[in-house]
Amino acid sequence: MLYFHPAVFLGMDYHYAKKRDPKVNEYFNKEVMEAWSKWNDLVMAPGKLDKKTKELIAVACTYMTRCPYCIEGHAKAAVKAGATKEELAEVIQIAMALSSGAAVAHRNFALDV
Secondary structure: OOOOOHHHHOOOOOOOOOOOOHHHHHHOOHHHHHHHHHHHHHHHOOOOOOHHHHHHHHHHHHHHHOOHHHHHHHHHHHHHOOOOHHHHHHHHHHHHHHHHHHHHHOOOOHHHO
């Protein structure tokens, strides 16, 4: 039997508001945020890895960082770059395996008390 979080049945697709208040940007250093954005663009630009591969890696990473904005944005970018839903599912499974692997690797810590 598959388990689904109760929120799935209540129609709560997101834990965060889909729209963010742009006014929040007023509180952050504009130059720093622009530098971060530029750096991010350079990191995600095709290089030794093509755009599709980078976006698939980003999808896996976003599941590990648990950012719904990033999940949605990088999944859309991966599809735009040519990724299939099967490829998205495969990288998500990699993230699932690695995330659960950490719990297995550290399972003894609480029992060492």
